[in-house]
Amino acid sequence: MLEGLLKFKKWMTSALNFVLIIVVALLVVDVVWGVFSRHVLGEQTKWTEELARFLLVWVSLLGGAVAFGTKGHLGVDYFVGKFHPETQRLMAIVSHLVVLFFAAAIFVYGGGRVVADALTMEQTTPALGWKMGYVYLALPIAGVFMIIYTIENLVETLVTPVGEGE
Amino acid sequence: MGTVALVLVVVFVLLLVMNVPIAVSIALATFFAILADGSDPTVMVAAKMANGVNSFALLAIPFFILSGHLMGKGGLARRLIDFAATLVGRLPGGLGYVNTLTCMLFGSISGSAAAAVSSVGGFMIPEMNRKGYGREFNVAVTTTAATTGLLIPPSNIMIVYSVAAGSVSIAAMFMAGFLPGLITGLFIMLVGGVISIMKGYKGEALEMPRWKPIAATSVIALMIIQIILSQKGLMDLGFWMLPNGIIWFLIWSVVCCACFKTFRRAYFTLLLIVIVIGGILGGVFTATEAAAIAVVYSYLLSVVIYREIKLKELPQILLDTGITTAVVMLLIGASSGMSWIMTMANIPQTVSAALLGLSENPIIILLTINLLLIVVGTFMDMTPAVLIFTPIFLPVVSQLGMHPVHFGIMMIANLCIGLCTPPVGTCLFIGCGVGKTTIAKVTGTLLPFFGAMIAALMVVTYIPATSLWLPVKTKQLKAEDVQKCDFMNRNADDPVGEAAAP
Amino acid sequence: MNKATSMFVGGILVGAMLATAGFSVYLRGQQARGGRQGQMVLKLGHGLDTGHPVHKAMEFMKQRIEELSGGSVTVDIYPSSVLGSETQCIEQLQNGALAMTKTSAAAMENFIPAMSVYGLPYVFRDSEHYWSVLNGEIGRGMLQQGESKFLRGLCYYDGGSRNFYTKEKPIRTPEDLKGLKIRVMNSKTAMDMVKAMGGAPTPIAWGELYSALAQGTVDGAENNPPSFTSNKHYEVCKHFTLDGHTRIPDMLLISSKVWEKLDPQVQAWVQQAADESSEFQRELWKKETVVALEKAKEEGVEVYEVDTAAFAARVAPMLAEIPNPEVRALLKQISEVK
């Protein structure tokens, strides 16, 4: 059971990483193509700018979720560092719970409603003519990954004996 | 204002103190403030998280991060160090100058200070340790000098500022940062030089072939001719793309390559500066496109030409870029929500009124703002600080008649100091890591360097021309708008006059 | 810090956090129970600066609403995109976070496809035709179109007629446009139009346009005379062609979610003030356009009167091939208005 979960988590992380790598590479190609089309083909391709912005939204939100897994987000550990190790652990647990609330309320619930609104209102994008709801879909997806990674961090904090790690 | 502001500030500060990630603290402070205001926060904050980063200008940030990664691993920093050594290595305390100059050169091809500390410091600090320079001195020089890269274009933080401030031109910000970056670098060299002389650090014994003085004289002669020509109006500073600009550029390249072997080796690295800045000034591409071009260029240089990066390392570099970008972007998305609720609750106006009520004198008000920002900088990283305080302070200084570009440069120069101060300083952390020392040991040595940075900050704050002269010369700002923004003789009632998109 | 003290401080932190969160929930409950004391405030966000005639018209509307309601209702105006871009403000109306916004009909295209009719070239014969359509049955009908998407149109503002202006080469006939890079708004219709006329459409952010023109990234742009002069594009572009290819109106919108909560009396006041502000803005705009063209001439800009029929002929095939049947029908109805 636990082994299956770990396997799934490993698979999920590498899939997410793969998506990030592809999207970052696509971003470069897209913008360079825009410059190329303007200077060499004589006319700027219509959709490069818009596609680039949407890819950036996806990189930011999905990458933001991955960064919870790699503990890449900046925090101020100065004050907490002054606490007794046991309190430090308690504060770490509180912090993970706060992140869980953030991911669930804003990304999954709020993001889900943003997607639903954009889809029912039939909002479209100017150049590509896509449904804006699909662009916003990155919000709830990233939210789910954030929850998974944060639960993992929480479990890790709970099983690590006081005074070690962190 | 009132209760909404109270909720916003209290939640934010409490979460920060509890070591909750800053982006989450900002988003949740916004969440509860909107709740207190009576609207539905879930949809609003979520939409802002996505829309706040839905911007073409911000796209330059991942590109500069990526090209920074490629240059750092691709041996480009080494070439710049060798070049800097030929220029200033012989002076007493030579390696200190070499270090500072390399950081400035590296800054002019990279958008982040952290990249400079790890790339330049990673090589220079061990080298200086070996040559008998004090370990703390080496770390102090590198950390402070690396921040000049945020003032010398290209610079990611300037892009963040442009977005936070609304329609401020990125190209104008880039030009405005040049001189302040040079001034800060010079002040750091000055302090480093004095310390070196006091401690008796020697210069490098570099060989000096007999024809070198002749070559050096011809370079100086060339420079004088060019200055005379530009004074006579035969050539202006926006000359990059003009035919005579290209001819001058070629002459310079040939002469310098002939004179200095190290210049020849660093040539293609230095050429990147010309491509990025020249391309933006010449109207060939926007800042974002320039950044994408920089990626392609540094890829070709480090993977295809220098071959110091293997193709199979590339996915990891792309992934690192994606994650680093996302960390910054999540902050930007969260902050755009925060500035929305602050505006809705009229917080900027209230702070503005309070600050303007403090004194009539722009000198005092700017001093107060600088002091506040230094305090902020000691605890907060640069990006969130810019995102949170730009919408609060910009209306105040606009009232004084300060140009938004000038204010942006001042704010960045100020927060650069914060990057090197304990307890929270990104550059300081990396510097201490690379130099294998501790923050406590370095702090004393850092003090004179802080002095240099504060002196430079004062110059930048109170002499608007340091920021505004070059953008006007390169036609990135209108001379008329800048004259209107001379805050030392304030009377303009609408100094900004930036029109929004129709 | 020893264990007891740090546990105590940590507890205070967590407790204070929970208390503040609870306090904000309590405040929300108060708001929901209609706890607003005294004045009702409608928040209006838009992207123009405070010198713009549309902003002045909104100031006028604010004043009128205060007068009509005896001060019990007011409008807070947030200019210069401080609350977000046009699209973001529209989204905020849809979820009820913002009460009112001004948007160009071009930005509304992405929410209501039929709006694209306003962005098409040579739809209106002249200013009179334009206003009789907008204030007539068609225009009123279009204002109601957004109702199902929580966007209620209150009135139109004059967006003026847009014209080409160039740096080096004057445009006297459509042939002159050939090969010129012209900055357009980021809208498919605008790009298609410039392309149909023979130019190379280049979308560039409005804020970057001055330096793009100065550096020669683009050869020209298109806009109405007041925008041309207020942004000092005359410093760079010395040729202004009065071809009047599009007349894209601005619209004042209110969130249906907010509207439905208003008393019928307040609704009537808001609608009346909006209508009056529309009249006010129309007059102001007329004056500003004359002044702007005078100013441009003073600055040495050549202003060309051209045969617009030649330009219209170029875009005729584009108008004939419009895929959206609703837009095609509207186009026909508009041409029938006298």
Ligand code: NA
């Ligand atoms: Na830089």
Ligand code: NA
């Ligand atoms: Na600091």
